Amino acid sequence: MLFLTFLIACGAAAATGYFFQPGTWYDELQKPDVTPPRWVFPVAWSVLYVLIAWAASRLAVIPGSGTVMALWSAQIALNTLWTPVFFGAHRTDIALGIIILLWLIVALMTFLSVWLDAWAAMMFLPYLAWLTIAAGLNHAIWQDNR
Incomplete structure (x- = not known):
């Protein structure tokens, strides 16, 4: 049941992709050659959200996990x-600031999780890797489309 609760929170974050789709504005932007095809994003995020929820459900029941769970709440808010x-x-500059802060919070959350549940911490690593890629893309788009 706890996993489902965190998965619903992740689903709410994912729902913003339905309401704010890339559209023609995004299609017309200069993007780096390493930009993944569009279909990769929903596939990657689906896997990541399951891992993020699973890790949270493992961590939430561990005594002393309050700080990590507060960081989890902050990251899902920024993600959303x-x-x-x-x-x-269409504020690529503000979005860049958000994703940098999100990356820092996820990195700290991952680091602190190691001491509580190493498996949960490892479940955050693909998220951190994807955020690194996404931040790089966001930065390149911001730089190339001012």
């Missing part, structure tokens, strides 16, 4: 915010 800022408001 990025899509409407980037795709909705």
